[in-house]
Amino acid sequence: MSTTREAKKAELKKRLIEAAEAEIIEHGLAGLKARAVTARAGCALGSLYTVVEDLDMLVIEVNSRTLSELGTALTEAVTQAGDTPQQALQALALRYADFAIAHQPLWLSLFEHRLPEGQDIPDWHKQEHAVLVEVIAPHLAKLRPDMTQEALILRTRTTFAAVHGVVYLALQGRFVGVPMDALTSEISGLVETLTAGAAQIAQA
Amino acid sequence: MSTTREAKKAELKKRLIEAAEAEIIEHGLAGLKARAVTARAGCALGSLYTVVEDLDMLVIEVNSRTLSELGTALTEAVTQAGDTPQQALQALALRYADFAIAHQPLWLSLFEHRLPEGQDIPDWHKQEHAVLVEVIAPHLAKLRPDMTQEALILRTRTTFAAVHGVVYLALQGRFVGVPMDALTSEISGLVETLTAGAAQIAQA
């Protein structure tokens, strides 16, 4: 039997992913080093490449985990929110910001990680991003009954990206970003404005 | 006299900045290499460090140029737009997206560049980002006469960040981004929604 082989390999992979996650949390995505990860996982440097194509693919594995947890956080937020689309969208946006703040380095690596030119993200991982817009779509649809389904898909992505942009620039700490202590109220104000505008345009 | 000394140094610096800009345009920020830049500028590898602290500082010099050109593009867009705040904000957002598309790698390096942990962006360069929000503020103020000046400053940054987020995720080509061929119309729809919402909230 060769159950030991697969099991050990799977366990090593898990250990490496967890080590990479811990390293990103401690030193950020830019501070992720192959030697530090393998030392933390308790294996040789070369072993990394028996379990994963690349260091980049290890990052993608970490991002996959993060995306999954972010997804459950968002779906939970919807169930706890009120019934109106305004309340649901407010809850989603605030939960998104809360998650980003609470898991800053992991959340940042979702959007800062780049593959070398030519390579691109595997499809299975691209699909995992879908949850970010899927949780938004039904509530936006209630606000905009005038829109076709295709238009709604686009507008949902736009809405996500708008909220995302505010959180991203704020966490980045760049000059143009909203200060961290104003982030929650600004996110709330943005969603209020967006929902008010959407309802009004749909009615006209 | 030592006018030749300073002049040569200044000219070398200019050549290096231009070379770095060209390299970023061709290979992206991640593809910027000290050896390629110095080869392109026609000087030795070590000469780079007589003119600039770091390769990072060379990127900041390039970003400074880009920010300046982006600033003039945005101010020009306002003068060409109609008189209503809605028209001004539409013109600004669309011009921002156009600039990002037309100068993709340079625009991306404005937001993708990171300094090593501990170091942070020099103040003079932080200040250069101000133009991004300064062009927005007066038009948003007309839509929200109910807001205090401090609240307006925050909301201006939020508004910029929202539009920026949509452009950024679209150009990134990640799953959640708006497809490039829908970007212009989605930006327009977002600004329409934001301005409609703002006007309604101010009136209430």
Added chain:
DNA sequence: AGACTAAAATGAACGTTGTTCAAAAAAATT
């Protein structure tokens, strides 16, 4: 103009990356 001094340009060399691969260790099979 030529000798001398100060400054700047140079590129070989260093430390640190990610990645590879011949050799060693471990596991499976006979």
Added chain:
DNA sequence: AATTTTTTTGAACAACGTTCATTTTAGTCT
């Protein structure tokens, strides 16, 4: 127990940013 197959290992490699002793150039002084 011996043999074959597979996996793990870490020294070695190429590519990177950065440094610094040396060389070259520019400025100054008889």
